[in-house]
Amino acid sequence: xxxxxxxxxxRSDRGSxxxxxxxxxxxxxxxxxxxxxxxxxxxxxxxxxxxxxxxxFLSPDTFTPxxxxxxxxxxxxxxxxxxxxxxxxxxxIAKRPWIAVLGVVTxxxxxxxxxxxxxxVYNLPAEIAVGVILVGCAPxxxxxxxxxxxxxxxxxxxxxxxxxxxxCAPVLTPLLTLWLAGSYMDVPFWSMFVSICQTVLVxxxxxxxxxxxxxxxxxxxxxxxxxLASLAIAYIVAIVVAGSAGSIATAGILVLLAxxxxxxxxxxxxxxxxxxxxxxxxxxxxLAFEVGLQNSGLASTLATTYFSPLAALPGAVFSVWHNVSGxxxxxxxxxxxxxxxxxxxxxxxxxxxxx
Numbered sequence: 001x002x003x004x005x006x007x008x009x010x011r012s013d014r015g016s017x018x019x020x021x022x023x024x025x026x027x028x029x030x031x032x033x034x035x036x037x038x039x040x041x042x043x044x045x046x047x048x049x050x051x052x053x054x055x056x057f058l059s060p061d062t063f064t065p066x067x068x069x070x071x072x073x074x075x076x077x078x079x080x081x082x083x084x085x086x087x088x089x090x091x092x093i094a095k096r097p098w099i100a101v102l103g104v105v106t107x108x109x110x111x112x113x114x115x116x117x118x119x120x121v122y123n124l125p126a127e128i129a130v131g132v133i134l135v136g137c138a139p140x141x142x143x144x145x146x147x148x149x150x151x152x153x154x155x156x157x158x159x160x161x162x163x164x165x166x167x168c169a170p171v172l173t174p175l176l177t178l179w180l181a182g183s184y185m186d187v188p189f190w191s192m193f194v195s196i197c198q199t200v201l202v203x204x205x206x207x208x209x210x211x212x213x214x215x216x217x218x219x220x221x222x223x224x225x226x227x228l229a230s231l232a233i234a235y236i237v238a239i240v241v242a243g244s245a246g247s248i249a250t251a252g253i254l255v256l257l258a259x260x261x262x263x264x265x266x267x268x269x270x271x272x273x274x275x276x277x278x279x280x281x282x283x284x285x286x287l288a289f290e291v292g293l294q295n296s297g298l299a300s301t302l303a304t305t306y307f308s309p310l311a312a313l314p315g316a317v318f319s320v321w322h323n324v325s326g327x328x329x330x331x332x333x334x335x336x337x338x339x340x341x342x343x344x345x346x347x348x349x350x351x352x353x354x355x
Contacts, residue, residue, distance in 0.1 A: 046323040052234035053316065056241035063242035067304060070239055071195070073232045074301045075203045078166075080229045081142050082207015083218050085163060092160040099283065102273070103161035104168060107291045110269045111136035111262075112176045118262045126184040128251060130177075130307055131314035132258050133184075135299040136266075137176040138315075139165035139200075144289040147326040151333035153285030161290045166204060169298070170196040177302075188306055195305060200298060233297050233319060240300045240316040243309030251313070259317045263325055267292030285333050293322045 056063045093100050115136030119129035140162045148158040174192035181187055211218050241248065270291025274284035300315030 046320050046327075048230055048234040049237050049316075049320045049323070052238035053241045053320070056238035057245050057248060060242035060245040063239045066239050067243060067309075070236050070301050070304055071199050073236050074297050075199045077229045077232045077297060078200050079203040079207045080225045080232075081166075082204040082209075083211050083225060084142075084222070085159075085204070085208050086211065086215075090163065092156050093164055096157065096160070099157060099279065100160045100164055102277065103157070103270075103287050103290050104165045106270060106273045106287065107140055107161070107165055108137075108168070108172050108176065110273075110291055111138075111266050111294065112180050114262055114265045114269070116180050118258050118265075122254065122258050122261075124254065124258060125251070125310075127308050127310040128255055128258070128314060130181045130184050131255075131299070131303050131311040132262060133181040134173075134177055134303055134307075134311070135259075135294050135296055135315050135318050136262065137173045137180070138295045138299045139169040139173065140290050141293045141295045141297075141322070143323060143326060144286075144293040147293070147330040148286045148289050150327070151285045151289070151330035152282065153289070153333070154280075154282040155286070157283060158286040158290055161286070165290075166200060166295075169295075170201055173298075173302075185307055185311075192302060192306060195302065196298070199301065236297055236300060237316045237319055240304060240309065240312040243304065244313045247310050248313070251310070255313050255317050256321070259314055259321050260325075263292055263318065263322050266294075267325070267329065288329070289326060293326055294318060296322065 112133065113136075115133040118124075119132050124132065142162055145155060145158045145162060149155045170193050173196055174187070174189045177192065178187040178189045267288045271284050271288035273291075274287040279287070296315040296318035298315075300312045300319070303312035303315055
């Protein structure tokens, strides 16, 4: 997605329920309100996206002229993501760097290669193949943070990996796309690099800076951010679907099959790598979502800008499907017990007990 901003409440290093947040001064009531809003928004997002896709398909002439605004819409989504980040989010990367790096490396190795595998197995047309590979080369989607929380996974780690992968995206996304999709279509590496900096990196940094200087104001509007981001994503999907409405009737089922396969393989690889490294269950759940859920809004935007409307279709379908699969898997995980909590949560409990 593309994706609604991560929840602010469930992170393991937040303040106790009895008082204000130690990092931001936010009260527990404000945090729980923002948290509930994020959860509801990520649950409702597939519905919004489906409705937007239907609108784009039924009335392409209405949405196609809006294609030049897609880049600005994605910038708005990433700005909202920046507003949800705090300095402790970046500090977490330094606390457990090897696990965060493991998640980012797995994501940028597994998902692009799985994308190439899917387009090869299904023998997809060139434009759709580029779109699938581009989804695989995108950074993690922020919806992964919400579903990780719903799944009782390690949310702090999820936030760290999403942040780190987003910061790496300007270089890795165009580089990997050039390497894996260059045989299908010409890939403008430098233009994509500049575009990702403009639409992802800069808005995130601006959002972080706004959060630093106006944290109280941001905390007050936090419950609305997931909804605003969801509307922006739905807007992008409507335009993308409108641009390829003529091809959906013939390629829609094939694209859906490729997207489902790609997503499920990513979820499995993320969990499997964490299990192979003997990481605890909450960490395994976090890595599953971080690897399997992509910033498909970015993929759709890049595909529309540099390739074709048809190449953007896999990203639009992914925006719907990975919210559905993420929510279903999170509900399954939430019902399964696990042996021990995340390391940060354990340390925090000990600190609170000593106080």
